Amino acid sequence: MILTKRTMAACASAVWLASCTSAPPVNRDPATPLTTVSRVEVDRYLGEWYEIARFENRFEEGCEGVTAAYAFNDTGSIAVTNTCRKASMGDAPDIAKGTARIVDSTSNAKLKVSFDPFGWFEGDYWIIGLAENYEWALVGEPSGRYLWILARTPRIDAGLKAALVEDLGRMGYNTGALHWTLQPEG
Numbered sequence: 001m002i003l004t005k006r007t008m009a010a011c012a013s014a015v016w017l018a019s020c021t022s023a024p025p026v027n028r029d030p031a032t033p034l035t036t037v038s039r040v041e042v043d044r045y046l047g048e049w050y051e052i053a054r055f056e057n058r059f060e061e062g063c064e065g066v067t068a069a070y071a072f073n074d075t076g077s078i079a080v081t082n083t084c085r086k087a088s089m090g091d092a093p094d095i096a097k098g099t100a101r102i103v104d105s106t107s108n109a110k111l112k113v114s115f116d117p118f119g120w121f122e123g124d125y126w127i128i129g130l131a132e133n134y135e136w137a138l139v140g141e142p143s144g145r146y147l148w149i150l151a152r153t154p155r156i157d158a159g160l161k162a163a164l165v166e167d168l169g170r171m172g173y174n175t176g177a178l179h180w181t182l183q184p185e186g
Contacts, residue, residue, distance in 0.1 A: 011020065015150040028172045034126065034140060034142055036107055039105065047152075048069045049070075051149075054147060056177075061088060063084030064085055064182040065083075066083065068082050079098075082098070097115070154183035
């Protein structure tokens with residue numbers, strides 16, 4: 001069998017990704033069904049979001065000041081730009097660029113996201129809670145390993161925080177496992 005440089009590079013990338021992937025713990029009761037919101041107006045969802053909280057995961061290890069920005073690509077998919085600051089809020093951010101595609105066009109609430117340049121590895125991105133005014137969102141996926149609370153502002157008030165944590169608890173999430181993301185002052 002003759003391997004081209006491209007094939008060898010693809011195989012090496014796959015082996016490397018598999019070797020550094022360790023699944024985070026499941027922090028959700030699998031007996032509780034996970035549902036998405038009934039409808040997402042994608043145009044309203046696009047733009048910048050601040051990460052308020054998350055379940056810890058390998059790809060955000062040590063990240064604070066996290067934001068996610070969504071915009072349409074020319075192809076109709078959604079460009080994803082995630083930023084984080086690892087050392088301090090004053091340091092230059094680490095930036096990860098990916099693509100998302102809607103997989104449930106009846107609600108637009110289920111997406112697949114990939115940060116792999118070939119698009120071979122995709123993760124579920126389900127919008128499981130969303131404010132009527134699109135000021136906050138809850139994002140999870142069926143396995144219960146990943147969860148994010150996002151908002152249009154770097155901080156949310158204590159009352160909203162408590163209500164969202166209560167909602168997540170009803171969805172079967174272990175809210176005690178949430179990491180509350182630090183955001184810059186100002």
